[in-house]
Amino acid sequence: MTFIYNTAAEMSIALAAKEVSAVDLANEHFDRIADVDGDVHAFLYLDKEGALAQAKDVDAKRAAGEKLSPLAGVPLALKDVMAQRGIPTTCGSKILEGWRPPYDATVVTRLKEAGVVILGKTNMDEFAMGSSTENSAYGPTHNPWDLSRIPGGSGGGSSASLAAFEAPLAIGTDTGGSIRQPAAVTGTVGVKPTYGAVSRYGLVAFSSSLDQAGPCARTVLDTAMLHEVIAGHDAKDSSSINAPVPAVVAAAKKLDVKGMKIGVIKELGGEGFQKGVSERFNEALEELVKAGAEIVEVSCPNFEYALAAYYLIAPSEASSNLARFDSMRYGLRVGDDGSRGAEEVMSLTRQAGFGKEVKRRIILGTYALSSGYYDAYYGSAQRVRTLIMRDYEAAFAKADVLVSPTAPTTAFKIGEKADDPVAMYLNDIATIPVNMAGIGGMSLPCGLAAEDNLPVGFQIMSPAMKDDLMYQVGGTLEAALNSKWGSTLMSQAPKLGAK
Amino acid sequence: MAAISRDEVAHLARLARIEMSSEELDHLASELDQILHAVDRVQEAAKDDVPPTSHPLPLKNVTRPDVVIPSLSPEDALSGAPASDEQRFKVPQILGDAE
Numbered sequence: 001m002t003f004i005y006n007t008a009a010e011m012s013i014a015l016a017a018k019e020v021s022a023v024d025l026a027n028e029h030f031d032r033i034a035d036v037d038g039d040v041h042a043f044l045y046l047d048k049e050g051a052l053a054q055a056k057d058v059d060a061k062r063a064a065g066e067k068l069s070p071l072a073g074v075p076l077a078l079k080d081v082m083a084q085r086g087i088p089t090t091c092g093s094k095i096l097e098g099w100r101p102p103y104d105a106t107v108v109t110r111l112k113e114a115g116v117v118i119l120g121k122t123n124m125d126e127f128a129m130g131s132s133t134e135n136s137a138y139g140p141t142h143n144p145w146d147l148s149r150i151p152g153g154s155g156g157g158s159s160a161s162l163a164a165f166e167a168p169l170a171i172g173t174d175t176g177g178s179i180r181q182p183a184a185v186t187g188t189v190g191v192k193p194t195y196g197a198v199s200r201y202g203l204v205a206f207s208s209s210l211d212q213a214g215p216c217a218r219t220v221l222d223t224a225m226l227h228e229v230i231a232g233h234d235a236k237d238s239s240s241i242n243a244p245v246p247a248v249v250a251a252a253k254k255l256d257v258k259g260m261k262i263g264v265i266k267e268l269g270g271e272g273f274q275k276g277v278s279e280r281f282n283e284a285l286e287e288l289v290k291a292g293a294e295i296v297e298v299s300c301p302n303f304e305y306a307l308a309a310y311y312l313i314a315p316s317e318a319s320s321n322l323a324r325f326d327s328m329r330y331g332l333r334v335g336d337d338g339s340r341g342a343e344e345v346m347s348l349t350r351q352a353g354f355g356k357e358v359k360r361r362i363i364l365g366t367y368a369l370s371s372g373y374y375d376a377y378y379g380s381a382q383r384v385r386t387l388i389m390r391d392y393e394a395a396f397a398k399a400d401v402l403v404s405p406t407a408p409t410t411a412f413k414i415g416e417k418a419d420d421p422v423a424m425y426l427n428d429i430a431t432i433p434v435n436m437a438g439i440g441g442m443s444l445p446c447g448l449a450a451e452d453n454l455p456v457g458f459q460i461m462s463p464a465m466k467d468d469l470m471y472q473v474g475g476t477l478e479a480a481l482n483s484k485w486g487s488t489l490m491s492q493a494p495k496l497g498a499k
Numbered sequence: 500m501a502a503i504s505r506d507e508v509a510h511l512a513r514l515a516r517i518e519m520s521s522e523e524l525d526h527l528a529s530e531l532d533q534i535l536h537a538v539d540r541v542q543e544a545a546k547d548d549v550p551p552t553s554h555p556l557p558l559k560n561v562t563r564p565d566v567v568i569p570s571l572s573p574e575d576a577l578s579g580a581p582a583s584d585e586q587r588f589k590v591p592q593i594l595g596d597a598e
Contacts (some may be wrong), residue, residue, distance in 0.1 A: 021576030048572060061582035102575035107589060152578045209554045238561040239554070305545075308538040319515060326516070328590045330579030341592040343516065359517055364531060380541040386546060389552060421538050461510045464555070487570020 004032050005491075006221035008168040012282030015073045018062070022055035022073030025356070028115050030488045033119070033166045035497035040143050042151075042161035044080050045088050045118035046139040051075070058115040070113030071225055078169035079158050080121040083202040084108045087463055091204045092126040092154075093138040094354025095332045105202020106234045107213055107454050114229045119167055122157030126355045127322065128178055128206045130154050130264035131427040133176050133418070135357045137325050140414055143186060144496060145454055149411040151247060158216050159186040163494055167203040169226050169244045170216040176206050176310055177407075179214050180443035183455020184406035187445040189223045189474070190216040194464045195438030196241035199234035207317040208239075209309075210435040217492050220444060220474045222254035225466070229266025230404040243465065251468035263399025263475065267303045268430045274409045276449025280456040282447040286472070287480040294300045296399050300391035301434050302384065309384035310432045311425060312368045312377050319365030323356070325350065360421065389437045401473050404430045406443040406457030430459060444474050446481060455489065502535040503528060 003011055003020055014020045028050055037043055058073040078084065081091050083101035085108075090096045104112070111118060125135035133141045133156030141156040143149040144163040151160040158170035159182030172179035173190035183190030191214045198213045205211060215226035232243040263286065269278060285295055327333040327349035328342070334346035354362070368377035395402055407427055417424045434441035441463055446458035458477065462469040482488055505528040511525075512519045519527070573586045582589035 063578060098551055102571055102578050124582050191573040227507075239556060241556070304545060305541055308540045311534065311538050312541060327581060329588050331581075331583035334578055336581070336591050338591075340591055342593045345591045347513075347516045354517065354553060359519075359523075360527060360530060360534075362515050362517065363527060364509045364534060365558075366511045367503065367507075367531070367535075370514070377538070378540055380545040381538075382553055383545030383549040384541050385552040386549050389555075422533055425537075456572070480591075 002028055002254055004165045005030050006168070006264070007160070007218070007219050008071065008217055008225060009376050011074050011168060012070045012225070012437070015033055018053065022058040022117060023052060024076055025073060026051050026055040026119065029167060031121055032497070036069070036130065036164050036488045037166060039142060039147055039496060040144055040160050040164045040166070041139060042077065042092060042164060042166055044157065047087055047118060047455055049455070050087065051117050051119050054112070054115070061115070061372045069114035069229065071169070071229055073318065074169060075117045075119050075167050076111060077120065077122045077158055077161040077170040078108070078118050079155050079171050079173060080124055081173050081204050082107055082171060083204070084118065084121070086313050087121065089121065091128070092124045092138065093151035093298060093353065093355070093358070095349070096128070097332065099331055100425065102200070103202065106199035106236055107230050108188055108202065114489060116169070116229065122155070122161055122170065124157055125154035125356050127204065127318070128154040128173060128175055128286060129161055129223035129357050129361055131177070131424055132183055132414070133484035134418055135176050135412060135498055136357055137355055142414070143411045145187065145493060146411065148413055149454070152185040152411070153180040155182045155216070158187050159183055159413065160186040161218060162218050162380050163446060163490070168217060169222060171230070172216045173203060173213045173380060174435065175210045175314060177428045179216060180431050180441055180457065180459060181407045181427060183216060185251050185444040185455060187455030187493060188216060188218050189220055189442070189444045190214065190224050191227060191442045191467070191470070193227065193231060193467050194241070194440045196239050197231045197245065199240050200350045201234055201236040204299060205321040207314040207315060208321060211312060212435070220471060220478045221249070221252045224248040224471050241465070246466060246468035248468050248471045251471040254472050255476050255479050257473055257476045260293045260401070260473065261296055261399040262293045263298040263395050263402040264403055265295050265303070265395065265404050267297045267301065268404035272408055272429070273405055274451075275481060276451045277405045277407070277409060277456050280447040280449060281458060284477060284481065285403070287484065291480055298394055298395040298398055298402065300388070300389050300433070302387035305384045306388055306433045306436055309381040309430055310428070310436065311364070312426065314333045314380050315361040316368045317365070319362045322362055325353065332358050333443055335437060335468040348385065355365060357421070385436050390435050392433070392437045392439060401469050402461040404459050406430060406459040410449050410452055410454035410456060434461055437465050440470055442470040444478055446477070447489065502539070503531050
């Protein structure tokens with residue numbers, strides 16, 4: 001008897017009924033990790049001691065009859081972009097190797113307060129820059145559906161840990177699709193909440209006006225339960241929204257979309273999208289129609305500039321944010337032999353500590369922000385951002401939520417696009433507009449592509465502060481597809497490991 | 500025509516405080532040239548009458564009450580320092596020429 005294949009909601013019920021202890025549940029997951037993570041490489045660090053102490057604490061409180069949060073005792077995998085006190089936090093970079101933060105990110109504080117058991121830190125593209133987790137300084141993560149393929153990025157470790165049943169819950173961060181695209185290519189669920197819904201305090205900054213942490217799981221309901229734990233106002237993040245969190249768990253359970261208008265974005269489909277991706281997407285639309293929703297077509301003509309604008313704004317903000325890695329206060333220091341000045345040590349440290357993609361983006365951002373080019377590049381990109389927000393505003397006037405495939409293709413082979421940055425950036429074409437406008441976005445699985453038997457992601461976008469709407473539509477679609485297939489998509493995932 | 504020269508990349512690397520080998524500069528110059536051609540399109544979309552957006556939320560001057568709250572201890576603050584001395588970060592020489 002093992003619980004690792006159950007949902008977090010089921011684990012929560014079993015824990016409350018004392019059918020399993022939090023300690024046993026954590027150990028089952030550590031056993032699974034020991035069995036399969038040699039192949040998957042989802043984790044960079046395991047905190048067995050801390051996790052078991054947390055689990056023991058939850059069990060003691062439950063035995064004493066204390067009222068606990070629904071996810072108390074449920075294990076979670078934490079993306080290595082989040083500071084956790086005393087636990088190595090690398091952000092996938094050599095420049096932070098061995099750094100142990102002296103404080104907890106607000107997300108971590110909330111997880112601990114809810115009794116969620118943090119198993120360890122998951123692999124990612126260095127500083128969250130990438131769509132494949134190949135840019136990690138610690139080696140790539142492998143997609144549990146096909147170990148020769150990428151698990152998406154930047155949060156490939158988190159998505160792979162879910163698909164490999166190493167954890168039922170995970171935390172991701174999404175700057176241009178880093179939660180949703182990994183969810184899409186691993187057959188799991190990932191949500192980028194409205195910008196400002198989840199605190200960024202303690203999240204290693206990449207592009208501050210786009211970065212947003214969010215929940216990942218194998219079902220829409222599990223994702224919603226985690227959303228309610230981590231979301232909410234935080235005085236430590238000045239861009240945090242000071243308003244009640246939408247009731248996303250109730251929305252995920254509604255299973256009703258009668259009379260809802262669902263807008264299909266014309267520009268995010270068709271040419272450039274893999275045939276099997278479009279087929280599964282269209283079938284999912286039919287399920288929503290059967291459930292009583294009305295499909296309308298909407299046009300967002302400025303989305304064609306979103307990718308270009310993103311690859312100016314994000315590197316610009318990154319070039320400024322990553323200036324903090326200067327070898328003075330924490331992290332790597334190279335070449336300090338007493339003969340070199342601070343600037344030289346700084347330059348040598350950054351040469352040794354940053355990987356190729358990070359250097360590429362810092363230089364691109366430095367260029368876009370430099371005098372003489374600022375208006376043409378960064379300024380124009382900010383104007384495009386306004387146009388994208390206007391497109392969404394017009395589209396949401398015609399529809400309650402908007403939908404598209406999450407990614408143009410299924411998981412590609414490790415190494416296939418590593419030497420072509422522009423081709424790699426095209427992965428994010430359908431996810432980036434959401435970050436530019438700061439609205440909510442979800443990816444959930446809608447089947448396997450016929451040509452390669454790999455998962456396809458269905459993206460649902462909801463207006464800012466109305467994250468409950470995407471959970472309502474996502475929950476309904478998931479239930480309809482499961483009933484059509486007679487099982488969940490994840491139950492078809494390959495069995496991994498020796499056990 | 501190349502959008503960016505190797506010399507410009509070398510200058511940017513100096514501004515960004517990243518030492519780069521000759522091979523790194525060659526490689527990056529050609530890659531950046533490709534990327535700049537791909538992102539150049541933002542200029543055709545954006546007319547001057549469109550206001551720029553720097554941030555998705557219309558927040559302004561978010562402050563907190565000016566009261567002392569618990570913060571990191573000196574030991575915690577220095578815990579990740581490559582070098583420290585007398586409760587201070589110890590850094591390489593900043594002013595003038597190094598020896």
